[in-house]
Amino acid sequence: MSPSGLAKIAGLDPTTFNKSKRGTASGKLRWPSTESLAKVLSATGASLEDFVALVTETSGRAGRIRMVPLIGLAQAGTQGYFDDAGFPAGSGWEDIAFPDIADEHCYALEITGESMLPVYRDGDRIVVSPSGSLRRGDRVVVKTHGGEVMAKQLGRMTAQRIELKSFNPQFEDRSFALSEIAFVHRIIWASQ
Numbered sequence: 347m348s349p350s351g352l353a354k355i356a357g358l359d360p361t362t363f364n365k366s367k368r369g370t371a372s373g374k375l376r377w378p379s380t381e382s383l384a385k386v387l388s389a390t391g392a393s394l395e396d397f398v399a400l401v402t403e404t405s406g407r408a409g410r411i412r413m414v415p416l417i418g419l420a421q422a423g424t425q426g427y428f429d430d431a432g433f434p435a436g437s438g439w440e441d442i443a444f445p446d447i448a449d450e451h452c453y454a455l456e457i458t459g460e461s462m463l464p465v466y467r468d469g470d471r472i473v474v475s476p477s478g479s480l481r482r483g484d485r486v487v488v489k490t491h492g493g494e495v496m497a498k499q500l501g502r503m504t505a506q507r508i509e510l511k512s513f514n515p516q517f518e519d520r521s522f523a524l525s526e527i528a529f530v531h532r533i534i535w536a537s538q
Contacts, residue, residue, distance in 0.1 A: 356389035358382055391479045396448060410446040414473060415439035416454040422495040432476055432529030442471070449475040455487065462497055465513035471537040472497065478532030485533040490526050497533065
């Protein structure tokens with residue numbers, strides 16, 4: 347996600363994290379406030395420890411790579427790719443290198459087709475976190491018990507229903523009873 351995109355999701359001015367805003371005309375450094383950082387941590391679901399690990403070279407995590415399982419979005423609806431808890435399982439997954447993240451069950455999906463334009467294009471890859479907390483407005487991957495897998499924006503989720511908004515205005519928004527849903531996982535990164 348770009349710095350301006352991260353700022354928007356956190357409810358901040360899009361220029362909050364631009365390099366050009368990090369210094370005054372006299373050359374004095376200016377850094378984001380703790381309030382701005384708290385909003386970003388809240389929007390991303392990251393802990394302060396995760397944030398510090400990303401911005402320091404001495405953390406031991408910086409530069410570490412892990413292999414993340416990858417399949418096509420269309421394949422994800424097929425039986426055998428996820429276990430009962432909604433975690434990647436079985437064979438047929440490829441691996442891609444990705445910076446180390448805290449969720450040991452994260453996985454990647456490759457977008458096929460144009461049904462998610464303009465947000466995701468054919469060939470884009472998204473990294474999904476099964477343990478990521480969910481909030482209205484999050485981009486999510488949803489799998490129904492019927493095997494349908496879709497990437498949507500979370501509109502609303504109650505104890506009985508989930509409402510999903512389509513990225514592409516040519517496709518209808520969807521609504522399901524929660525009993526119809528196998529899992530809802532948060533999209534945490536996209537290759538765009």
